[in-house]
Structure formats: structure tokens, C-alpha cells
Amino acid sequence: MRISDYIEQSFSNLRKKKLRTFLTTSGVMIGIGALVSMFSFGKGVQKNITDNFEELDLLNYIAVYPPSEESLLPQSSPKVDDNKQVPALNDDFIKELTQLEGVELAFPEIRFPALVKFKDKQKFCFIQVFSAGVSRSGFLKIRAGKHYTAGDANSLIISDTLLRRMEVKDMQTAIGEEVEVSTLKLDSDIINPANIASVMQGDKLPFSQESYTFTIVGVAERMGFGGTMPLRSDVYIAPVASKKMKKVLLTNIRDFFQSPQQAKGYSAVSVKVSSVGYIDSVKAHIEDKGLKTFALIDQLGKIKTAFIFMDMFLLAVGMIAITVASLGIINTMVISILERYKEIGIMKAVGASDKDVKKIFFFESGLIGFTGGVFGLALGWVVSMLINQVANYFLARQDVPYIDYFSFPWWFCLGAVLFSILISLLAGIYPASRAARVDPVVALRHD
Numbered sequence: 001m002r003i004s005d006y007i008e009q010s011f012s013n014l015r016k017k018k019l020r021t022f023l024t025t026s027g028v029m030i031g032i033g034a035l036v037s038m039f040s041f042g043k044g045v046q047k048n049i050t051d052n053f054e055e056l057d058l059l060n061y062i063a064v065y066p067p068s069e070e071s072l073l074p075q076s077s078p079k080v081d082d083n084k085q086v087p088a089l090n091d092d093f094i095k096e097l098t099q100l101e102g103v104e105l106a107f108p109e110i111r112f113p114a115l116v117k118f119k120d121k122q123k124f125c126f127i128q129v130f131s132a133g134v135s136r137s138g139f140l141k142i143r144a145g146k147h148y149t150a151g152d153a154n155s156l157i158i159s160d161t162l163l164r165r166m167e168v169k170d171m172q173t174a175i176g177e178e179v180e181v182s183t184l185k186l187d188s189d190i191i192n193p194a195n196i197a198s199v200m201q202g203d204k205l206p207f208s209q210e211s212y213t214f215t216i217v218g219v220a221e222r223m224g225f226g227g228t229m230p231l232r233s234d235v236y237i238a239p240v241a242s243k244k245m246k247k248v249l250l251t252n253i254r255d256f257f258q259s260p261q262q263a264k265g266y267s268a269v270s271v272k273v274s275s276v277g278y279i280d281s282v283k284a285h286i287e288d289k290g291l292k293t294f295a296l297i298d299q300l301g302k303i304k305t306a307f308i309f310m311d312m313f314l315l316a317v318g319m320i321a322i323t324v325a326s327l328g329i330i331n332t333m334v335i336s337i338l339e340r341y342k343e344i345g346i347m348k349a350v351g352a353s354d355k356d357v358k359k360i361f362f363f364e365s366g367l368i369g370f371t372g373g374v375f376g377l378a379l380g381w382v383v384s385m386l387i388n389q390v391a392n393y394f395l396a397r398q399d400v401p402y403i404d405y406f407s408f409p410w411w412f413c414l415g416a417v418l419f420s421i422l423i424s425l426l427a428g429i430y431p432a433s434r435a436a437r438v439d440p441v442v443a444l445r446h447d
Contacts, residue, residue: 010363013336021368024332028372029379031325032420035318036380037387037406042314044407046307059276059300062283063109064089064097064269065292086290088265097271100285102278107134108266112247115209116158116235117180121166127181128233129242137272140236144171145218153241156181157218162234171219181235182211185246210246325372326427329365333431336364337438345440354436361432362425369424373417380416381408 097106110129132150384406
């Protein structure tokens with residue numbers, strides 16, 4: 001028999017029992033649909049994370065810390081000689097870093113808390129200090145307006161997220177508007193013997209507020225990553241603007257405990273290289289000076305391992321539905337053998353071999369798997385898109401941008417259909433073998 005004959009006969013046999021075939025195929029369809037939805041969600045999460053890393057060039061950044069920050073870094077950071085003269089993280093060191101091969105830019109991590117008042121709304125946020133060169137290097141993605149200049153002491157860039165929190169819908173309308181920025185400063189009048197008891201009890205804090213007026217010149221996408229710690233900054237100003245402000249720097253709380261003998265400098269410096277190929281050489285140069293480094297790419301292996309475990313978990317859950325569908329295929333094929341017992345005997349009596357009989361049942365199982373796989377893939381896609389739309393609808397009300405939480409690469413779609421066919425063929429092994437063992441003499445006598 002030709003392959004086309006097997007396919008034609010299989011379709012004919014399955015059409016004879018439409019309801020049973022529909023229910024069995026539906027079981028496969030639901031199983032594949034569940035597997036597709038869960039696995040595509042895992043792939044969607046991975047894609048969003050890796051795409052964001054690549055879009056922001058986060059894998060190309062190295063954070064540099066003084067040796068005192070050792071406990072904050074991964075245990076893989078090398079030990080250094082305590083007696084070694086370690087350079088301070090100052091402007092001279094930053095200039096030296098920019099001379100290294102592969103280094104595109106280096107800048108200090110300067111961040112401080114503040115209250116930002118725009119019209120009648122006031123919000124707490126962190127202000128990041130960036131030079132005009134760093135701002136224009138692509139580090140900040142401007143959505144409206146423009147970047148500030150190097151000598152601009154009265155301008156700032158605000159994040160789109162902070163504006164949404166202040167109920168500003170049209171980002172363009174914020175350009176040219178004034179905002180009031182209030183910072184904390186150490187108040188020497190409070191720190192005196194008369195108030196020391198109140199300070200110790202927390203009734204009085206040794207801080208007071210200082211207010212400044214700025215003009216919004218640009219609106220940028222909110223940064224999701226900081227070098228020293230995963231804080232999100234919502235306002236960006238130039239160094240010349242920062243110098244005129246009285247403030248408490250909270251890039252790192254350890255700044256308050258820095259000893260007088262310790263070399264003064266920034267708490268951290270961020271270094272951007274042109275490609276990940278320069279990461280190791282630049283890190284080696286920095287660590288050779290006794291400084292500590294952290295690169296996100298070093299943690300990429302752990303992130304991928306976590307993705308693998310997540311995929312395995314989702315696959316295990318989806319396999320439960322596939323197992324149930326496989327049992328339905330076996331049940332359908334076995335019942336079909338009992339109903340077609342005499343028919344099988346006639347086929348073998350007229351010359352059909354055991355191999356021919358096996359192929360007929362294998363083709364029937366394969367057709368159920370193919371049909372269930374195709375419709376299961378469609379079901380999984382529809383359900384996933386529905387969940388994605390509902391999730392984004394509610395998240396949009398919280399000012400969260402639209403995100404595709406599910407991913408359907410072509411190889412995954414093709415693999416889902418092939419996997420459905422494979423599972424169906426495996427489920428058809430026992431029924432096909434049982435059909436091939438039918439004795440034609442006994443079958444012809446069967447009533």
C-alpha cells in the first residue's frame with residue numbers, strides 16, 4: 001500500500017466514529033494548548049528580560065567599588081592585598097578609565113533622595129547626576145524635549161513614569177514647566193548638646209529641607225538599573241546643578257561611616273565598554289589596582305540556569321495534560337480494535353501483513369496527533385493573547401507600558417505540532433501491536 005492509501009483509509013476509519021474522534025482529538029488539543037501557553041509564557045519572560053538588557057546595553061556595564069564594599073559584591077570577587085595602595089574613585093581615575101581600550105565612557109554614581117513638586121503634585125524620588133556627555137551618549141532615552149547642556153544649572157530631565165504618577169498624560173506639555181526640588185541637608189543647629197537627647201530618641205532628626213527651582217527640558221524613559229544598587233532614578237541633572245545644591249548623598253549608606261584615613265572619592269563608578277568582549281580585560285585592569293568590580297554578564301549564567309528550571313517546571317505541568325491525552329488515544333485505539341476485529345481478520349486473510357496493520361493504526365494515531373497539535377497550537381495562541389490583553393489592560397491603569405508576556409518563535413510552533421504527533425505515535429504503539437497480533441481465523445469466526 002502507498003502512503004496516500006494509508007492516509008485515506010485512516011481518515012475513513014476516523015470519520016466513522018466522529019464523536020469519539022472529536023473527543024480524543026480535543027483531549028490532545030487541550031493538552032498541547034496548555035503546554036504551548038505555559039511554555040510560551042516562559043519564553044516570553046526570557047525574551048523580555050534579555051531584550052531589555054540588550055536594549056539598555058546593561059551587559060556592557062561594569063560597576064567599580066572601593067575595597068570597603070566587598071561584602072556587597074558576589075563571592076567571586078578576588079581578594080586583594082590589604083596593604084596595597086588603592087586609588088580613589090575620583091575624576092582622575094575616571095579619566096584614566098576612559099583611556100582604556102574598549103571603554104566608551106565612565107561616570108560616577110551620584111544619587112540622592114528628594115521631593116519633586118510639579119504644579120499641585122509632590123512625589124518622593126531619587127535624583128541622578130549625569131554629565132551632559134553621558135546624557136547624550138544614549139544612556140538616557142528622550143521621549144520629549146531635549147538633553148541639558150554642560151553649563152545648564154537650572155534644567156533637569158524628568159522620567160515619564162514620574163509624570164504619569166503626577167497624572168500628566170501628555171509628556172510634551174511638561175516641557176518648559178518649572179518644578180520645585182526639595183533636598184535634605186545636615187542641620188548643624190539641631191546637632192547640639194541641647195537637642196542630642198531628642199535626636200537619639202528620634203524626636204528630632206538632624207536634617208532640614210532646602211528647596212530649588214528647575215525647568216523641565218526633557219522627558220526620558222525611566223532607568224531600571226543603577227550601578228551601585230537597583231534603585232530607579234526619576235530625575236536627572238547636570239553636575240553643575242548638583243554642586244549648587246545642599247543635599248545628603250545616599251548612593252551608599254556606608255558613606256556616613258567612611259574613615260578620615262580612607263581615600264576620598266565616589267562611592268561607585270560605572271564603566272561602559274563598546275562590547276562584551278572587553279569586559280574581562282577592563283575588569284582585570286581595575287581589579288589589579290585593588291578595586292572591586294561587578295558586571296551583570298557574570299551573572300548571566302545563573303540567570304539562564306533559572307530560566308532552564310522555570311522551563312522544566314512549566315513543561316512538567318504541561319506534560320500532565322499530555323499524559324491524560326495519550327491515555328485517551330490508547331483507549332480510543334483499543335476500542336477501535338475490538339470494534340474492527342473482524343475487519344482486521346479479513347484484511348489479513350486477503351494478504352495484509354502484520355506490518356500493514358500496524359501502519360494503519362499508526363497513521364490513525366498520527367492523524368489524531370497532527371490535528372490535535374495544529375488546533376492545540378491555535379488554542380494556546382488564542383488563550384495566551386487573551387490573557388496578554390487582559391493583563392495589559394489592568395497594568396495600563398497602573399501606568400505600566402504594554403508588554404508581550406508570551407513569545408511564539410517559529411521553531412517552537414513547529415516543535416509543538418511535531419511533539420503532538422510523536423506523543424500520539426508513542427500512544428499508538430500498544431494498540432497497533434495488539435492489532436497486528438490478531439489471528440485471522442479467530443477474527444473471521446468473531447461475531
